[in-house]
Amino acid sequence: MHRRDLLRAFGAATALALIPEDAIAAWTRLAAGERPGRELGRTQLELIGAIADTLLPRTDSPSATDVRVPAFVEMIVADNFSDVDRAAFIAGLGLIDDAAKRIGNADFVALSPETREQIIASIESGDRRSEPGRTYWRLKDLIIHGYFTSESVMKTVLKVEVMPGRFDGDVLMPARAAAAGAQHND
Amino acid sequence: MTDRTHYDAIVVGSGISGGWAAKELTERGLKTLVLEAGGPVDPNTDYVEHVQPWEMPYRGRGDRKALERDHPIQRGCYACDELGHKFFVKDHENPYTTPEDAPFKWFRGRQVGGRSIMWGRQVYRWSDLDFAANAKDGHGNDWPIRYKDIAPWYTHVERFIGVSGATEGLSQLPDGDFLPPMGMTCVESDARPKILKAFNGERVMTIGRVAILTKQHNGRLPCHYCGTCEKGCVTHSYFNSLAATLPAARRTGNLTLRPNSVVAEVLYDSKRNRARGVRIVDATTMQEHEYTARIVFLCASTIESVRLLLNSGGPRFPDGLANSSGTLGRYVMDHHYGSGAGGVYPGFTDRKTFGRRPNGIYIARFRNVTKEHPDFLRGYGMQGGSGRNGWGRGGGMPGYGPAFKQSLIDDLGAWHLSASGWGETLPHPDNRVTLDPVVKDKWGIPAARIDVRWRENEKAMEKDMQTAMAEMLDAAGCADIRTHESNNPPGHCIHEMGGARMSKTADAGVVNGWNQAWDVKNLFITDGACMASTACQNPSITYMAITARAVAHAVSALNRGEL
Numbered sequence: 104m105h106r107r108d109l110l111r112a113f114g115a116a117t118a119l120a121l122i123p124e125d126a127i128a129a130w131t132r133l134a135a136g137e138r139p140g141r142e143l144g145r146t147q148l149e150l151i152g153a154i155a156d157t158l159l160p161r162t163d164s165p166s167a168t169d170v171r172v173p174a175f176v177e178m179i180v181a182d183n184f185s186d187v188d189r190a191a192f193i194a195g196l197g198l199i200d201d202a203a204k205r206i207g208n209a210d211f212v213a214l215s216p217e218t219r220e221q222i223i224a225s226i227e228s229g230d231r232r233s234e235p236g237r238t239y240w241r242l243k244d245l246i247i248h249g250y251f252t253s254e255s256v257m258k259t260v261l262k263v264e265v266m267p268g269r270f271d272g273d274v275l276m277p278a279r280a281a282a283a284g285a286q287h288n289d
Numbered sequence: 290m291t292d293r294t295h296y297d298a299i300v301v302g303s304g305i306s307g308g309w310a311a312k313e314l315t316e317r318g319l320k321t322l323v324l325e326a327g328g329p330v331d332p333n334t335d336y337v338e339h340v341q342p343w344e345m346p347y348r349g350r351g352d353r354k355a356l357e358r359d360h361p362i363q364r365g366c367y368a369c370d371e372l373g374h375k376f377f378v379k380d381h382e383n384p385y386t387t388p389e390d391a392p393f394k395w396f397r398g399r400q401v402g403g404r405s406i407m408w409g410r411q412v413y414r415w416s417d418l419d420f421a422a423n424a425k426d427g428h429g430n431d432w433p434i435r436y437k438d439i440a441p442w443y444t445h446v447e448r449f450i451g452v453s454g455a456t457e458g459l460s461q462l463p464d465g466d467f468l469p470p471m472g473m474t475c476v477e478s479d480a481r482p483k484i485l486k487a488f489n490g491e492r493v494m495t496i497g498r499v500a501i502l503t504k505q506h507n508g509r510l511p512c513h514y515c516g517t518c519e520k521g522c523v524t525h526s527y528f529n530s531l532a533a534t535l536p537a538a539r540r541t542g543n544l545t546l547r548p549n550s551v552v553a554e555v556l557y558d559s560k561r562n563r564a565r566g567v568r569i570v571d572a573t574t575m576q577e578h579e580y581t582a583r584i585v586f587l588c589a590s591t592i593e594s595v596r597l598l599l600n601s602g603g604p605r606f607p608d609g610l611a612n613s614s615g616t617l618g619r620y621v622m623d624h625h626y627g628s629g630a631g632g633v634y635p636g637f638t639d640r641k642t643f644g645r646r647p648n649g650i651y652i653a654r655f656r657n658v659t660k661e662h663p664d665f666l667r668g669y670g671m672q673g674g675s676g677r678n679g680w681g682r683g684g685g686m687p688g689y690g691p692a693f694k695q696s697l698i699d700d701l702g703a704w705h706l707s708a709s710g711w712g713e714t715l716p717h718p719d720n721r722v723t724l725d726p727v728v729k730d731k732w733g734i735p736a737a738r739i740d741v742r743w744r745e746n747e748k749a750m751e752k753d754m755q756t757a758m759a760e761m762l763d764a765a766g767c768a769d770i771r772t773h774e775s776n777n778p779p780g781h782c783i784h785e786m787g788g789a790r791m792s793k794t795a796d797a798g799v800v801n802g803w804n805q806a807w808d809v810k811n812l813f814i815t816d817g818a819c820m821a822s823t824a825c826q827n828p829s830i831t832y833m834a835i836t837a838r839a840v841a842h843a844v845s846a847l848n849r850g851e852l
Binding site: 157158159160162164175178179182183184185220223224227240243244245246247248249251252253254257260261263265266267268269270271272273274275276 | 339341342343344346347348349350351352353354471472473474475477478512513514515639640641642643644645646680681683684685687688689690691693694695697698701
């Protein structure tokens with residue numbers, strides 16, 4: 104089948120027109136910069152942004168904050184987490200900053216990139232089930248998900264095709280050196 | 290909408306079975322009214338398979354509060370997510386009850402097309418191993434039909450809906466009239482011969498047989514591998530009522546489709562001993578209407594059809610219409626499923642997939658085929674697949690900074706191969722649907738009370754699924770093999786069957802070998818309610834074949850003046 108047949112079948116309707124109304128409303132609020140539940144303060148959002156950019160810094164592809172990962176994290180924390188989980192998460196963020204103060208004598212956001220990495224390495228080497236590891240790993244999962252599902256990363260980094268048009272279960276990958284930025288996650 | 294109230298035929302439900310009843314009845318010239326409890330679906334505006342994660346506020350993780358409010362039960366189904374919830378009923382409008390110690394998941398879709406909109410699309414013929422199973426071990430009653438009775442109807446259905454698959458020549462999993470199979474991954478292709486060799490050819494891993502087109506077929510386009518069929522398909526590449534059977538019925542000029550029509554009762558004419566028609570509640574106006582017809586087909590889904598019959602009792606049938614046998618509501622089953630194993634597949638790190646295959650691999654039943662297993666009766670098939678996690682592994686992976694980020698972009702991680710069992714459930718009279726004496730739905734119809742439990746045979750089989758899959762992964766050379774045990778309650782597989790079973794004699798079941806109610810000759814029940822056993826194969830294609838076969842019989846009988 105030709106790609107143009109697929110596109111014709113898909114029609115001119117934009118994807119946004121297919122989203123339920125309540126979802127559009129929530130997304131519009133977010134796009135307008137309105138924070139959903141105002142559950143996270145500026146300090147917490149800055150901490151999330153600093154951790155996110157330490158994990159996924161700007162290289163030849165965007166950084167986590169370039170694609171507004173903190174806004175996605177806040178959306179999930181405000182609307183998707185249960186009250187109990189949200190309270191634990193917010194408290195856990197404070198414990199991550201406490202670890203920063205212990206190791207770097209300052210808030211996480213005020214530290215150098217090297218010291219931030221040192222703190223993250225310290226948390227990652229600890230127990231995942233107790234704080235601050237528990238909150239950190241929950242946050243890391245959201246950061247990775249938010250980054251790789253962002254429009255910019257899906258379109259320009261992963262180059263995901265909405266309608267691949269065929270399936271091949273055995274495709275030779277290019278050598279890693281040539282692969283930077285190439286499509287793999289289709 | 291039409292003011293007409295009398296038809297040649299009434300079909301209750303527009304899902305997999307109802308769509309087929311409508312097509313076959315209208316093509317034989319019968320003026321047919323299809324009554325659907327839910328509203329219309331417009332593929333151009335309602336299908337959401339191409340909405341990308343970044344277009345969803347919760348990026349696919351769902352609006353938890355809304356789902357907990359509207360879909361507290363339905364959200365247990367993988368397809369009832371941030372976008373797909375629209376195809377599932379609102380639980381507070383559609384209550385059902387269970388005993389406290391017997392949870393049951395009833396996942397339901399009320400819309401034109403029913404659950405065929407978001408079904409799993411896996412289609413496997415049954416064999417005589419299945420149709421003769423009850424007779425062989427004495428659980429349940431013997432089916433009045435065998436494979437030879439239904440085989441031509443399987444072919445009839447496959448040629449219309451389009452089924453892709455590979456022929457394997459297995460007696461327990463008969464081949465069909467297939468479109469070209471979808472491809473296996475390199476890992477699956479590598480594992481298949483190793484497993485075949487290790488188990489002397491007994492364990493056959495094949496590509497899933499699926500009602501998705503791999504080439505243009507009957508005016509529908511082939512799959513474009515976007516990967517999310519459960520959210521709809523604008524190219525109509527997977528089969529559903531909306532894309533195929535209902536349009537075929539409409540083309541005859543004999544179809545009247547009435548959405549938002551909640552059927553409350555089958556009307557019984559005691560003088561003629563016939564179904565006279567149905568009473569409905571209009572879901573939007575709450576007004577009651579009656580429609581009459583010469584024959585009535587119940588295709589409302591297993592539990593809905595049973596509930597409807599139970600709610601259609603009267604002086605002649607105090608325990609439910611067509612229930613002189615006392616079996617109505619009994620022998621309700623589902624597939625027990627989900628136990629199995631997964632492992633890391635070594636090598637192939639320079640290989641990847643292209644396209645999102647909406648299908649997996651299938652391992653045909655190998656237990657109790659040629660020799661008896663000491664721990665359980667009957668058997669199971671296994672469904673699974675392989676892949677690499679890509680960036681999805683990053684959330685749990687240690688690391689940070691440019692190298693970590695680039696590794697999630699460039700390196701897809703190890704290959705994994707896994708599969709889980711779908712097992713046959715023994716028919717049991719106490720696995721039963723009745724009417725709740727108190728609870729009613731939004732339209733005033735008594736709710737179903739469902740008491741279905743897994744028993745020892747199912748539990749023993751779940752154990753074996755884990756061991757057997759781990760053995761196969763080991764034979765394929767996998768590392769880090771881990772078994773998983775399912776804790777899914779009955780209903781979770783969405784393969785509800787039984788409750789108005791087919792039987793050889795009137796005292797043993799609700800319908801005869803033609804799906805005709807023993808007690809009411811112009812009443813036909815052709816959805817999953819008619820099943821006398823479950824086999825281990827996904828059941829939808831059998832509902833379709835049985836429905837088409839029943840219509841052919843019904844129309845012949847009608848034309849002979851027998852109904």
